Amino acid sequence: ERMASEIIAERQKLRAEMDTWRKDQQTYMPESLHLAMEARNAEDERLFLPSHIPSDQRNTDWFETMANFERELRGGQAEDALSNLRLALKYKDTLKLGRKSVAYGNRNKTRSQVLIGRVGDLVRQRAGMYRRARAALISLGMDETDTRFPILEPKDVTLKVVYGAKDLGSGKYTGSWIWGEGPRGILSDAEEDEWEEEGAMQIKGLMWKY
16 A cells, blocks of 8 residues: 555656656647657656657757757767666676575575566666667667667677686677677776675675575
């Protein structure tokens, strides 16, 4: 009952924010309003950003200006999604190693598996965020072969040969382009520190819990 009340409250809050967005949309993107339809639940309602506008309805005074704003936002969203995806994959790997070390008995293994499953959901969420950002950029004119944001295949969402032997100079490359050379392929110092700190906390929590 408490959870249901919290959901209702969050939906009401989101609906108010959506109403504010629609008012701004009326000012800056008036021709897009006829495409918007109010959903039963606020979380199911589409914002209708420039990338959502059909190509045959983009000949307006405001489209290119607003599209440029969205391109910048989507680029940042894609970068953040990749950064967070890399961290989530490392968290998952750390938890798996911790489970082997500290989980004994069927009950403990089940609890450990639940935790790993939740991190797996986080991995899928962040991969989905990257794919949505990339799709929006393509809708706004980015070439599908643009090397800044390659296609993210299921086989790319993986963590490989992290603890095994590596060739000299291979660094953090692990078999997927998200770990390769380039601004999106190497954990920054901040990311590395965050992973080590969070990984240690996860292992410690796992040990205390199980």
